Amino acid sequence: MKTSLRGLLVAGVGAVALAGGGAAYATASHSGGSGPDRTAAAAAAHADGDARSGERSDGDDARPGRVSLAQAADAVLKAVPGKIEELELDHGRWEADVLAGDGSWRQVVVDAETAAVHGDRVDKEGGENAAELRAAKTDAVGAAKAATRAEPGTVTAVDFEKTSWEVDVTTAENVEHELTVDAGTGRVLSNRVDED
Numbered sequence: 522m523k524t525s526l527r528g529l530l531v532a533g534v535g536a537v538a539l540a541g542g543g544a545a546y547a548t549a550s551h552s553g554g555s556g557p558d559r560t561a562a563a564a565a566a567h568a569d570g571d572a573r574s575g576e577r578s579d580g581d582d583a584r585p586g587r588v589s590l591a592q593a594a595d596a597v598l599k600a601v602p603g604k605i606e607e608l609e610l611d612h613g614r615w616e617a618d619v620l621a622g623d624g625s626w627r628q629v630v631v632d633a634e635t636a637a638v639h640g641d642r643v644d645k646e647g648g649e650n651a652a653e654l655r656a657a658k659t660d661a662v663g664a665a666k667a668a669t670r671a672e673p674g675t676v677t678a679v680d681f682e683k684t685s686w687e688v689d690v691t692t693a694e695n696v697e698h699e700l701t702v703d704a705g706t707g708r709v710l711s712n713r714v715d716e717d
Contacts (some may be wrong), residue, residue, distance in 0.1 A: 524552035533549075533675040546612035550653065550674070552595075556659075568643055569685055578592045581643045582616055587633070587634050587635075588631065588632070588633050588635070588636045589675075589699070590610075590615070590633065590662070590665050590676045590677075590679065591662050591665065591666075592636055593608060593610075593617070593633070593636065593681065594608060594617075594661055594662050594697060594713040595636075596606075596615075596631045596636045596637075596638055597615070597617045597619060597631060598619075599637070600629055600638045600641050601619045601621050601627045601629055601641060602621065602622045603620050603621040603622045603674070604619065604620045604654050604655065604657075604660065604683075605618070605619055605660065605661040605679075606618045606619065606620055606650065606654055606661075606680075606681045607618055607661075607678075607679065607680045607681065608661055608678065608679050609677070609678040609680070609689075610633060610677045610678065613632070613633050613634065614630050614632055614633050614639070615630070615631040615632075615633055616629075616630055616633060617629045617630075617631070618644060618648060620648060620651055620654055620655070624651070625643055625644075625647075626644040626646075626647035626648050627641060627642065627643055627644055628640065628641075628642055628643075628644045629641050632662075640671045643667075643693075645709045646690070648681075650681060650682075650683050653681075653683050653684065653716075655682055657681070657704035657705065658704065658705050658707070659685065659686065659702065659703070659704050659705065659706070661679045661681070663707055664679050664688055664702040664704070665679055665688055665706070667688075667702045667707045667708070668688035668690050668700040668702055668709065669690060670709075671700060671709040671712055672690045672692065672698045672700060672712055673692065673693075674690040674692040674693065674698070675690065675691050675692050676688060676690055677689045677690070677697075681704065683704075684703070684704055684705070685700060685701050685702060685703055685704050685710060686697060686701070686702040686704055688700045688702055689715065696714060697699075697714070698713065698714055698715060699712075699713055699714075699715045700712045700713075
């Protein structure tokens with residue numbers, strides 16, 4: 522009789538535990554995913570999906586926005602016709618230094634999600650390489666294209682350095698490379714992993 526009573530007691534406790542777990546599952550399922558735990562899980566999944574799709578996440582400068590370097594360059598040059606000396610993704614926006622057609626130096630800011638120009642001001646300090654930049658046969662976008670042919674990935678910055686372009690590329694494996702592209706020929710001169 523003791524064995525039967527003990528068996529009934531164990532079976533009763535198991536049934537209560539199962540019923541409690543089933544009720545919790547039914548509540549979560551019936552909520553349609555609107556409970557706080559489901560909302561948090563959905564938000565985490567959405568953020569993970571954004572990271573995999575290459576979209577920018579606030580606070581993470583390494584991830585590009587929806588607007589590519591080429592699209593940002595197009596927006597910059599529509600706002601200020603001239604030659605881009607530097608274009609860099611920083612805190613959800615593209616920041617550009619431009620040698621305008623009138624010879625002035627300008628700083629232009631483009632939203633990395635929408636390509637809207639949010640800032641355009643005169644840069645009183647200006648750049649140092651106006652003559653070399655004007656003479657360069659390869660522009661910022663051409664340098665970026667050459668760099669990604671050599672190292673497939675996402676360009677996060679291009680910077681003119683007298684006779685060449687320094688191009689930052691982040692690969693799908695999240696490895697950052699710095700490539701040097703000849704400003705005259707568009708040929709990649711070097712490709713190294715950026716340890717910084």
